[in-house]
Amino acid sequence: MAIHVGVIGLGRMGQIHARNIAENVPDATLYAACSYVDEELELAKREFGVKETYKNYEDMIANTNLDAVVIVSPSGLHTEHIRIAMQKGLHVFCEKPIGLDSEDIKKTIEVINSRPNQVFQLGFMRRYDESYQYAKKLVDEGTIGELTLIRCYGIDPSSGLESFVNFAKNSRSGGLFADMSIHDIDLVRWFTGKEIKRVWAIGKNAAYPILDKLGELETGAAMMQLEDKTMAILVAGRNAAHGYHVETELIGTKGMLRVAQQPEKNLVTIFNNEGVVRPTSQNFPERFHDAFIREMKEFISCIKEGRQPEVTAYDGLLGTIVADACQKSVETNSIVVID
Numbered sequence: 219m220a221i222h223v224g225v226i227g228l229g230r231m232g233q234i235h236a237r238n239i240a241e242n243v244p245d246a247t248l249y250a251a252c253s254y255v256d257e258e259l260e261l262a263k264r265e266f267g268v269k270e271t272y273k274n275y276e277d278m279i280a281n282t283n284l285d286a287v288v289i290v291s292p293s294g295l296h297t298e299h300i301r302i303a304m305q306k307g308l309h310v311f312c313e314k315p316i317g318l319d320s321e322d323i324k325k326t327i328e329v330i331n332s333r334p335n336q337v338f339q340l341g342f343m344r345r346y347d348e349s350y351q352y353a354k355k356l357v358d359e360g361t362i363g364e365l366t367l368i369r370c371y372g373i374d375p376s377s378g379l380e381s382f383v384n385f386a387k388n389s390r391s392g393g394l395f396a397d398m399s400i401h402d403i404d405l406v407r408w409f410t411g412k413e414i415k416r417v418w419a420i421g422k423n424a425a426y427p428i429l430d431k432l433g434e435l436e437t438g439a440a441m442m443q444l445e446d447k448t449m450a451i452l453v454a455g456r457n458a459a460h461g462y463h464v465e466t467e468l469i470g471t472k473g474m475l476r477v478a479q480q481p482e483k484n485l486v487t488i489f490n491n492e493g494v495v496r497p498t499s500q501n502f503p504e505r506f507h508d509a510f511i512r513e514m515k516e517f518i519s520c521i522k523e524g525r526q527p528e529v530t531a532y533d534g535l536l537g538t539i540v541a542d543a544c545q546k547s548v549e550t551n552s553i554v555v556i557d
């Protein structure tokens with residue numbers, strides 16, 4: 219029988235998950251949706267065939283026809299929404315970050331751990347991207363030897379700035395490191411299997427003064443040392459003129475790997491009066507289109523097969539702790555040690 223899913227949040231990301239559940243995950247039915255915004259609820263009925271729509275989350279999950287919820291509400295609401303759904307006996311998929319406050323996340327993990335028969339999955343979708351999975355396999359097989367340094371770029375396109383400003387005005391993003399670098403922090407932990415112990419982060423706003431008013435950074439950089447002295451350098455930003463720039467370099471004792479050396483759109487190269495041009499991915503829905511579908515298929519498979527996914531709530535906690543340390547480092551201009 220199909221798993222009945224309710225989605226909370228139908229904004230930029232919620233609509234992607236809603237569409238995937240409705241159209242691309244065969245064993246799932248998008249049964250209900252919840253949002254503050256009337257037009258989004260209309261769209262969910264019209265485009266995704268949702269049967270029931272709600273403005274109040276607790277009303278939605280009181281619906282006994284639901285098996286699972288997909289939480290795509292603003293980041294500051296995730297922990298509360300997870301706890302309520304877990305306590306109702308539902309399986310939960312939650313977008314990243316799991317939360318913005320580590321003590322609150324720990325309380326939420328207690329609730330998750332007290333219900334081992336319910337699936338909990340966190341939206342670290344890069345772990346479901348085929349290129350990252352291939353790179354991970356090569357690293358695990360020892361192809362590039364022992365890792366010494368990981369360099370990550372995660373920069374949103376300048377074209378997305380307006381929509382980000384609206385997002386940041388209406389809800390807490392958690393800052394550049396919790397909102398953007400959290401994916402790279404997770405990759406560093408995933409590739410190495412080690413914890414990050416010390417960080418030094420800095421940032422600068424240059425092109426968009428409005429970000430100062432919102433307490434947000436346009437570009438930030440963090441240098442990290444892991445427990446075994448492996449190093450990581452993370453660059454995050456909101457102002458890539460050429461598109462959505464996600465790139466990862468892994469340097470090992472026997473070689474080096476790059477994922478998306480240029481963040482290419484596809485295999486096409488254009489030769490014209492502008493020179494030799496490689497088009498780039500323009501945004502996260504385009505670059506991680508397949509990974510979003512694969513992570514949702516994994517969530518539904520876990521429910522059907524009675525198992526938990528590889529990515530855990532604990533990974534979410536560690537991501538937030540490291541992102542917080544980066545933010546604190548920027549604010550205090552000092553190296554922050556993570557216990």
Ligand SMILES: NC(=O)c1ccc[n+]([C@@H]2O[C@H](COP(=O)([O-])OP(=O)(O)OC[C@H]3O[C@@H](n4cnc5c(N)ncnc54)[C@H](O)[C@@H]3O)[C@@H](O)[C@H]2O)c1
Pocket residue numbers: 226227228229230231232252253254255258273274275290291292293295313314315341343385388397502
């Ligand atoms: N995995 C990724 O790469 C990725 C990309 C973008 C966003 N995200 C995450 O997805 C989440 C949502 O981001 P977004 O950009 O879609 O935000 P958004 O502002 O575009 O949408 C938020 C949605 O939540 C709804 N909402 C807000 N408060 C609510 C409440 N109390 N009850 C019911 N509905 C409520 C709004 O009506 C809206 O539909 C964030 O946590 C963000 O970090 C992840």
